[in-house]
Amino acid sequence: MNGSGLRSSVAFVGLLFALLAGSAAGASYRLDGSIAPSHYNLTIGVLSNAADSALFDGEVGITLRLAGNTPVSVITLHSDGLNISECWLLDGATGAQVEVIASERLTYDAATQQVNVPLTQALQPERDYTLGFKYVGRIRTDLVGLFSASYVEQDTNVTKWMAVTQMQRINARLVLPCFDEPAMKAKFLLQIERPDGYQAMANTRLRETTAVDQGRFVDHFLETPVMSTYLLAFMIADYSARGNVSKFAVLTRPEFYNYTEFSYHVGLQVVTEYEKLFQSPYQQLGNDVLQYASSPRFPHNGMENWGLIIYSDGVLVQEPGYSDGWSNKEFAARIIAHETSHMWFGDSVTFEWWSYFWLNEAFARYYEYFMAGQLYPEFHLDQQFVVRQMQMIFNTDARNSTQPLTSPESEIQTPAQIAYKFSGITYAKGACIVRMWRNAMGADNFDTAIRSYLEEYHLKNTIPRNLFYYLYENWPATPYVDLVKFFADYTEQVGYPMLMVNASSEHFINVEQKRFLLNPLDGSDKTLRYTVPITYATNLAPNFYNLTPSIYMDKLVDVVRLYFDEPIDWILVNLRQSNYQRVLYDPTLMSGLQVALSASNHSGIPVENRAQIIDDLFNFARVGYLDYAEIFEFLEYLSLEVDYVPWYAVYENLDLVAKRLTPEQLPNFRSYLEDITDTVFNKLGVGWSAADTPMDVAHRNKLVSWLCRYQAHQCREKVNVKFNTEQEKPSPDYRETFYCAAARDYNSFTLIWAMYFLETRPSEKELLWMATSCTTTYETYYNKMILNSTESVENKKAGIARLYEQNPDLVQPIFEMITQNITELALDLGSWSDTAEVVSNMAEYFTTREQQQLLKDFNQDNQQLFGQSASVLSQALDTVEQNLQWAEQRLDKLVIFLSRRNGSSGQEATSILVLLVALVSLVAWL
Ligand SMILES: *[C@@H]1O[C@H](CO)[C@@H](O)[C@H](O)[C@H]1NC(C)=O
Numbered sequence: 001m002n003g004s005g006l007r008s009s010v011a012f013v014g015l016l017f018a019l020l021a022g023s024a025a026g027a028s029y030r031l032d033g034s035i036a037p038s039h040y041n042l043t044i045g046v047l048s049n050a051a052d053s054a055l056f057d058g059e060v061g062i063t064l065r066l067a068g069n070t071p072v073s074v075i076t077l078h079s080d081g082l083n084i085s086e087c088w089l090l091d092g093a094t095g096a097q098v099e100v101i102a103s104e105r106l107t108y109d110a111a112t113q114q115v116n117v118p119l120t121q122a123l124q125p126e127r128d129y130t131l132g133f134k135y136v137g138r139i140r141t142d143l144v145g146l147f148s149a150s151y152v153e154q155d156t157n158v159t160k161w162m163a164v165t166q167m168q169r170i171n172a173r174l175v176l177p178c179f180d181e182p183a184m185k186a187k188f189l190l191q192i193e194r195p196d197g198y199q200a201m202a203n204t205r206l207r208e209t210t211a212v213d214q215g216r217f218v219d220h221f222l223e224t225p226v227m228s229t230y231l232l233a234f235m236i237a238d239y240s241a242r243g244n245v246s247k248f249a250v251l252t253r254p255e256f257y258n259y260t261e262f263s264y265h266v267g268l269q270v271v272t273e274y275e276k277l278f279q280s281p282y283q284q285l286g287n288d289v290l291q292y293a294s295s296p297r298f299p300h301n302g303m304e305n306w307g308l309i310i311y312s313d314g315v316l317v318q319e320p321g322y323s324d325g326w327s328n329k330e331f332a333a334r335i336i337a338h339e340t341s342h343m344w345f346g347d348s349v350t351f352e353w354w355s356y357f358w359l360n361e362a363f364a365r366y367y368e369y370f371m372a373g374q375l376y377p378e379f380h381l382d383q384q385f386v387v388r389q390m391q392m393i394f395n396t397d398a399r400n401s402t403q404p405l406t407s408p409e410s411e412i413q414t415p416a417q418i419a420y421k422f423s424g425i426t427y428a429k430g431a432c433i434v435r436m437w438r439n440a441m442g443a444d445n446f447d448t449a450i451r452s453y454l455e456e457y458h459l460k461n462t463i464p465r466n467l468f469y470y471l472y473e474n475w476p477a478t479p480y481v482d483l484v485k486f487f488a489d490y491t492e493q494v495g496y497p498m499l500m501v502n503a504s505s506e507h508f509i510n511v512e513q514k515r516f517l518l519n520p521l522d523g524s525d526k527t528l529r530y531t532v533p534i535t536y537a538t539n540l541a542p543n544f545y546n547l548t549p550s551i552y553m554d555k556l557v558d559v560v561r562l563y564f565d566e567p568i569d570w571i572l573v574n575l576r577q578s579n580y581q582r583v584l585y586d587p588t589l590m591s592g593l594q595v596a597l598s599a600s601n602h603s604g605i606p607v608e609n610r611a612q613i614i615d616d617l618f619n620f621a622r623v624g625y626l627d628y629a630e631i632f633e634f635l636e637y638l639s640l641e642v643d644y645v646p647w648y649a650v651y652e653n654l655d656l657v658a659k660r661l662t663p664e665q666l667p668n669f670r671s672y673l674e675d676i677t678d679t680v681f682n683k684l685g686v687g688w689s690a691a692d693t694p695m696d697v698a699h700r701n702k703l704v705s706w707l708c709r710y711q712a713h714q715c716r717e718k719v720n721v722k723f724n725t726e727q728e729k730p731s732p733d734y735r736e737t738f739y740c741a742a743a744r745d746y747n748s749f750t751l752i753w754a755m756y757f758l759e760t761r762p763s764e765k766e767l768l769w770m771a772t773s774c775t776t777t778y779e780t781y782y783n784k785m786i787l788n789s790t791e792s793v794e795n796k797k798a799g800i801a802r803l804y805e806q807n808p809d810l811v812q813p814i815f816e817m818i819t820q821n822i823t824e825l826a827l828d829l830g831s832w833s834d835t836a837e838v839v840s841n842m843a844e845y846f847t848t849r850e851q852q853q854l855l856k857d858f859n860q861d862n863q864q865l866f867g868q869s870a871s872v873l874s875q876a877l878d879t880v881e882q883n884l885q886w887a888e889q890r891l892d893k894l895v896i897f898l899s900r901r902n903g904s905s906g907q908e909a910t911s912i913l914v915l916l917v918a919l920v921s922l923v924a925w926l
Pocket residue numbers: 041042043059061189
């Protein structure tokens with residue numbers, strides 16, 4: 001599965017719930033394993049009930065037997081929201097009836113989502129039975145189990161109905177009574193009864209279609225391989241196929257047929273490449289068909305059901321001019337690579353229990369980047385990995401709220417606890433750790449290990465130890481490492497180390513470790529240590545591409561000393577940010593690196609490392625190990641930097657600082673921004689050309705967004721010249737940024753506004769809405785587009801937020817305008833709680849004591865209007881106070897630096913002096 005951003009907050013709520021629920025109930029959420037199902041014969045009928053078309057009919061026969069020798073007289077399995085009318089038990093061999101169980105005798109447990117089937121005679125060992133159920137379920141609207149979706153067919157304007165499934169995490173029980181645990185693998189034989197005008201799609205190939213009465217048909221599918229319940233899938237829709245439905249096909253609504261060429265092509269390529277990599281043909285896994293289907297409504301980007309991967313429309317469909325930009329293609333290639341890898345990692349070989357869910361997703365996320373990157377080198381996904389996955393997840397893993405990859409099974413029992421494992425850690429940290437292992441042991445060894453693992457556990461379930469065994473078997477003998485500890489440190493422990501690299505003398509570099517935390521007082525364990533692989537390059541041996549560690553630092557060792565025959569000018573640790581660690585250099589080594597970065601070709605230092613240095617520095621400043629003034633000084637090297645990935649790291653981190661600068665400080669910041677972006681802006685500009693690479697397009701997008709927001713390099717003016725002279729629309733992936741930049745000019749704003757009114761395509765209308773909201777003509781915008789429009793409340797809130805986010809100098813006047821008559825806004829949004837949210841979001845952008853006073857006064861005057869939501873306003877006031885204090889403590893030197901720097905060029909010597917003083921007084925990390 002590959003989720004959207006939404007999932008993390010859901011997981012967090014899940015955690016809170018889990019902590020409450022876990023302790024309270026003594027209920028057993030796990031099945032006791034006394035019964036082993038082997039086969040499900042499932043028949044689902046849809047659209048047969050005229051009174052309520054949202055009901056479906058189900059009938060299932062489950063072949064099962066005792067797992068051990070203890071007789072069982074109550075069969076317990078999962079069922080949720082199913083209305084069971086009949087239940088029976090047959091002899092598995094003869095089909096003879098053993099007994100009929102009256103449905104009144106079935107008992108249900110709502111918390112554990114289990115049904116108990118009491119038998120008059122206990123099941124006997126070594127004998128197959130068939131447990132049958134007839135039941136009715138509901139086709140849901142909430143994107144779990146079996147749910148409905150619809151779309152309007154463009155040519156006919158007819159609304160078309162369809163039904164889709166999503167069984168992961170534990171929703172198969174909403175569709176059939178079943179043993180809904182990943183290790184209880186079985187085969188599924190599926191029949192779907194449906195009316196004429198639709199076809200059914202499922203995990204396996206269609207065997208035949210038979211007619212029933214009154215224009216109804218039954219589609220019979222081949223038996224699936226032995227697989228987990230969460231992988232069962234089917235769809236009912238009026239769809240068309242690109243490709244060969246008996247082998248590989250892309251299934252979408254007919255009008256999308258012409259837009260699936262790219263995803264079809266990616267699919268063909270990616271399957272071939274995985275077959276080579278894993279030395280394991282897809283069909284030999286046990287299913288001869290692979291289908292990619294898309295749905296207009298889907299809870300994730302994609303779901304890896306064996307043989308029927310279901311995606312959101314946006315992944316498979318590239319509509320020319322609307323969703324066929326480079327970023328759309330990169331997205332499609334990544335998600336397709338991710339889901340398809342699951343056919344091996346997840347579907348064929350499956351984690352034993354949800355506490356080991358990373359055994360699926362760490363590999364899928366890893367291959368998402370590295371397989372898609374291999375197929376489309378122009379996206380440089382290997383480089384992008386460090387900023388988009390590692391640096392992103394570093395923030396999560398440096399807080400107390402993080403979690404280990406592997407949780408104890410006992411802590412992952414309830415549905416909410418299972419949901420908790422669907423976190424960014426499982427995916428992104430998992431992928432980082434897989435990448436670290438692969439690079440440390442060598443690609444060939446890694447591939448061999450993976451092949452053996454996949455072969456050994458084909459159709460089975462695994463725990464981490466099963467994987468570690470094969471990594472261990474293929475790990476090189478030198479340098480020495482305690483692999484048991486090394487594997488455990490990054491899967492069972494939370495967090496990661498920062499390495500403190502110190503030149504103790506001309507010939508020695510000391511390396512020490514300490515856990516990196518964003519807030520050491522948040523309850524996190526500060527004492528954790530890790531087995532640390534160390535890789536490095538120096539000016540004397542500038543080899544950045546050998547990722548085999550020189551040494552592994554044992555957890556019990558305090559200092560590792562690296563010896564050098566000759567004094568070195570600089571050392572770079574953690575080559576290509578392959579290892580899961582940050583690096584803090586002492587001031588001398590840091591200035592050596594700055595010189596190296598400023599030399600021609602950045603002294604060969606790879607983009608991943610340039611991005612790493614930037615991200616590490618910002619985060620050390622954030623915590624107080626370094627001062628922001630030093631960071632900004634160091635980053636003057638960027639005036640020579642033109643690569644996207646280092647700049648990505650800059651923009652990700654710069655926001656936190658830039659957001660705290662006062663309107664008076666902004667001009668000096670602008671001047672700094674202009675200087676460091678000078679070269680790259682000359683290269684990329686605001687316009688586009690046919691020669692642009694995908695990285696140019698992505699980079700320009702960020703660059704122009706930043707420069708125009710801070711009014712640097714006359715960005716707004718240049719965009720407007722282009723806007724007024726260019727006939728061609730910007731590509732879909734640059735359009736919002738470009739129109740947003742242009743909309744700050746009143747005339748362009750009115751033109752984009754007009755485009756917005758005329759647009760009918762929902763996604764494009766959304767894009768234009770966001771673009772118009774960048775206007776500086778905020779009074780007109782507010783009166784016409786907010787107060788006097790029929791836009792949704794969500795869009796209005798997003799639009800107001802955009803106004804000040806995109807125009808940091810206008811926060812105060814916008815606040816004054818809105819608070820002049822807050823009743824007007826509350827009436828328009830229809831609630832005081834939404835209104836409180838608007839005000840509180842804006843307060844997050846306050847930077848001065850004067851603004852703070854405005855909010856205080858506002859709260860005092862209007863508190864009673866807000867009722868319960870008044871607490872949101874007082875919280876906002878607290879946030880403002882914290883933000884102001886943070887800026888006063890953390891940014892004072894930076895502010896001086898920026899103003900001196902901008903004052904006159906003769907000041908440079910002084911500012912360096914100030915910095916040296918700051919560096920010397922740095923004691924935090926000693
Ligand atoms: C599966 O169930 C259907 C409906 O109950 C039945 O008609 C069919 O014979 C069963 N197939 C097998 C192979 O048991």
